[in-house]
């Protein structure tokens with residue numbers, strides 16, 4: 001278990017997930033990827049687990065330090081858990097690049113970088129749930145659902161600003177640049193998604209660009225930051241690790257979008273077609289439109305109810321578009337893995353391979 005509240009990588013979703021039935025659904029859905037994360041922890045040994053625990057403690061300290069009532073929502077978001085995939089990437093990338101400098105006995109710089117990445121991710125999720133009108137997050141009511149839009153916006157802002165305050169303590173401009181570029185990309189990705197909402201035609205390339213911005217960029221930044229805090233982090237290694245993370249981040253978003261259409265609700269904790277009902281044009285829909293002789297049947301602006309969204313999911317699935325989208329994601333993961341061994345010592349390459357597998361496990 002990573003935190004006393006019980007969450008994340010080694011212990012399923014957060015303690016709050018047990019509090020209500022809807023959350024239990026989300027907990028089941030997350031089980032396979034959490035198993036995959038636990039496998040990584042076991043293989044990484046006690047030192048990795050201890051490092052992740054220290055990150056967890058620091059996340060809780062940082063969010064609890066804000067004044068009420070925002071602290072309660074910021075902490076609630078953190079304590080609710082999540083897979084901690086991005087901080088794990090920071091740690092594994094740093095260890096792959098020689099680990100933190102010997103002078104930094106407690107690996108404080110590495111912990112701060114990992115905490116900063118998870119805070120940016122959490123901030124984005126709080127804001128994303130305002131934008132998407134999502135009710136559930138990490139097996140609990142989203143901050144937007146529990147406290148309203150205004151507090152959710154302020155909570156997201158707080159998490160963002162804490163992230164940069166934390167990273168600034170490392171005193172390294174390159175690290176700040178890596179994280180700020182990723183968070184600008186995230187915002188740009190969300191804007192692009194809004195711009196394309198309900199669009200009758202979105203090119204695959206434009207969709208992939210959106211996913212790179214809103215998801216892959218932060219995965220890449222996690223690995224780059226890991227390399228930057230490490231003692232032997234060369235530019236070439238940072239590039240190689242960043243390219244690996246970018247591919248698995250892209251695959252992660254593609255599979256998330258497939259899951260929205262394929263469900264089922266017991267796996268995902270949300271109704272099938274939630275993205276579609278919200279006007280979000282994702283890869284399964286784009287591919288289905290290409291494959292169907294009546295692309296006008298896939299007009300999102302005609303959707304009026306969750307039931308109609310589910311029917312559209314069935315129509316998309318019938319075209320074979322889900323398989324194609326899934327295959328694209330799996331190919332990205334395979335590419336990411338194939339590029340790694342050449343640049344890394346065996347042990348860490350194996351763990352990063354397992355992270356890539358965890359991305360796919362999330363889909364199974």
Ligand code: IPE
Nearest residue numbers: 082083084085138215253256
């Ligand atoms: C969710 O990310 C947002 C997407 C990029 C699809 P995660 O699935 O990593 O969220 P947590 O941190 O485990 O809650």
Ligand code: IPE
Nearest residue numbers: 124125128132186214215256
């Ligand atoms: C992921 O987008 C959130 C960001 C990367 C900003 P989604 O809207 O697809 O993620 P979920 O499905 O809400 O977790």
Ligand code: MG
Nearest residue numbers: 128129132134
């Ligand atoms: Mg969302």
Ligand code: MG
Nearest residue numbers: 256257260275
């Ligand atoms: Mg989604």
